[in-house]
Structure formats: C-alpha cells, structure tokens
Amino acid sequence: MFRNILCSFSRLAIATRTPQSNVFKNTSDNLVKQITVRNFSLLNIQAPLAAPKLLENAPKPQPAATSTRTVTKFSIRKGKRKSVKAVLKRFYRLQWGIWIRTKAGRNKKLWKKNPPQKRRLRQHVFCNSTQSHMLDKMVGPYWRKPRYFIDDPYQPYHVRNEFERSRVTPKPYIPPEDRI
C-alpha cells in the first residue's frame, strides 16, 4: 500500500514537472515531500545533498557547572568570599547587628485573610540572634559597613542605645536628685 501511494505521488510529481515553470516545479516537489513526510515519518525520503557537517551536527557544549545559591568561600579570580545574593534580596542588616525581613505569605491569598492579619503581614520583623549570625556569615564585609544615606527610612533603627549590648555612645550621666 505504501508503495502504491508513493508511486502515485511520484507519478503526480512527474506529470506536473513537465509543463510547469521552474518555480512551480520546486513548489510542487516540496509539497509532495511535505505530505509524504507528514504521513509517513518512517520513510526517509530526504536524500543527503552534501556531506553532513561535523561541527553543525555536533552537540553544543553545555556549561558544566550549574549555579547554586550557597556561599562561595573562595572565588576563582581573587580567592575572596562572596555574598549570597538570595539573602540580600530578602533581608536587611541594621547597623547594631540584627537583620530584618518581610513575612512569608504576605502576598498570598489576601482575600481570605482578615485586616489584623494583613496588617501583621505588612510589618517587617527582626530575625533572631542565631539567624542574624548565620546571615552575617553569608554576606561579605561590604554589607556590614555603616551607610549614611540622606532620607534613609531605616536611619532611626541603626543605633540601639537602650540596651547595653548594642549601645554605641556612652550613657549620659544623670546626677542623683538631692534629698533634703
């Protein structure tokens, strides 16, 4: 059956070839080829016109190493420690050492959350000491330097003088009240 159909196609091709112009001949040839290929993909009717090119058919080189999000302790070029960009996209370091973050799920399914819950989701909160210590190790010294931007919204939070551990300026001396 296959042979019959093929023969009919070839006959059709031969029949059309003689009276038509060159352009038309090419299109009709292509048409026949397309139909046969579409219907009978097993039949390899495309004869190789030229010798196959080695370089074109060769598999393209893929990058051997895939990127990871973990900390690089020694870079290839300078042997320096590198920061984890995923941390810097999500966290912010206050100058007294704590890191702040957003809350998980703050953009998810807001239609079913009540206003107090949505209010809490909008807040930015502290990480705890262990987490801050880990994040400190995941970024380089550049991110631990103090910054003095103009109109910085985090400016009031960079210094925490209320507690002994994070105090930076000496405690003002308040003389005891005179008791009479």
Added chain:
Amino acid sequence: MSNTTEKALNLLRYLPRVCISNIRDNPGAHKQARRGRGQHGGDYHGAGNKGAKARQSYTRLGYEMGNNPFYLRFPFEPYYKGHHLKRQYPPVSLLNLQKLIDTNRIDTTKPIDLVAIMNTGLFRLYPDQQHFGFQLTDEGADIFSAKINLEIQWTSEPVIAAIERAGGFVTTAYYDAQSLHAMINTKKFFERGIPIPRRMMPPPDAIEYYSNPANRGYLSDPEKISKERLVLAQKYGYTLPKLDDQILEMLKERKDPRQIFYGLHPGWVVNLTDKVILKPLDEELKEYYAS
C-alpha cells in the same frame, strides 16, 4: 684457688648485690617516644576523632535538610536597591562641632569648611565608598552658640536655624570625589605636585538641593538667601543678631563654585618644599580652570 679467682671473689664481696634497681632492662623492653609531625605532635588539631568535624564536611551554610531554608523562605524586598549609586554623607552633629570649637580644634576666626573638619583628625571620609562630605545633624542644636561661617555638604532646617540664631552663616556645597581626595589630606595632595583641580558641578539630582536658598545652597542667589534667613528666623521665633564689622568680612567669605580651598584657585600648584605657589600663565589653561 688461684690468685685470679680469689681476686674476683674479693671484688664481688665489696660490690652491691644484684637487685631490681641496678640491673639492665631486657632488650626491647623500653620503647622510645615517637616524634610526631605537626604543631602538637601529630594530633587532630582540635578537630576531634572522626565525623564531620574531623573531615570538615559540614552541611553548607543555610541548608536545612529538606526544609524550605530560612534564607529563601521570605518574599523579596528591595532593601538594598541602588545602594551603590546613592550618595552618602557621614554625620557630624552640632554637638560635635561645638565640642571641636570649645577644645580649640577648630578656629572660628576663619571660615570652616571640610578641610578644617578633616584637619581635626577625628573624622574619616572615603570618597571611593560614595562618601560626598559630611551632613550636619541637629543633635545639640539647643546648646550651639558659636558664631561661625560654615560650609557643609548637607544640612537640615533646624541645623540652619541653630547656626543662624547664634549669628553664623551656613552654606551647603557639593564636592566631587576628586576634589574630596584633595581636601581629605591636604598635605599629601600638595606633595603630589599636581595642580589643584576645579570643582565639578553637582549631578542632576543634586542640583536642585544646592541651588535652593532654603538649603543655603552655594549655587543659589545670595539675595534670596538673606531673605530666607529672615523667613527662617520668623518661623523658629528668634531675631537675627547684629553683625560686628570686625568679623563680618570673614562671615561673608564664600568660595567660587569652581574653588576647592579658601585663598587658592584651581590650576595653582602649591610647592611645599620651596614654599611657593605656581600659577598657570597659558591663556588656554586659564580659560580651562575658569570655566
């Protein structure tokens, strides 16, 4: 008995008895201490015996064994957006300034600028870290009482009010990184033997601040500034003190927008060894440094 045997027996009579303290060890009974290699005699260098700590095969930082890791758990927030482009102005408070004046680290009979503040040796500035000078903050504004002609890079309204109430003048002025390098360590800069650069104009986003008379910008109209002084005095409820003629000249002294040091113009070379100042004579150079 022969003579020799007798002698030997005689000798034996005076020798000590064979006991545990004077016999030699069996061959191979005593082991030599081994000389270990390394700092502490070939031990484990504080890493213990076996396990992840001995092999230093810790889990990577932040990894939580199948959990969604803490450092990837939260949504993005542009906390650090544009951090490398924004200008920074390290703070100097009015309290600091008053203390510097009281301890004679700053001379108030001359105009005070960044060079005077840097020459106190108490402040650091890093132009390569996007530092563009100092900002004067309002801490100690209530006790500030010095009559000064101050040039600072950034201020706020209460600071301007505090200085002008005391009878002083403030100007906010912009310096580019190259000019700041010259001002931070003046001696080092002059020793390089290069001409004083001309000060660049502020970047487009800072032009507005430095040409605003309310900020006492160095590019604003002096007449508008004197009007703004009155406006601020009314707003904060003080009267501008009358100015003495003796120090008026000092208080009114301002730099040219291209000038970096008081009394020195761009293009001049200061020779510290010969104690001479070299000025450009070429017309082209003069035109370049004046423009």
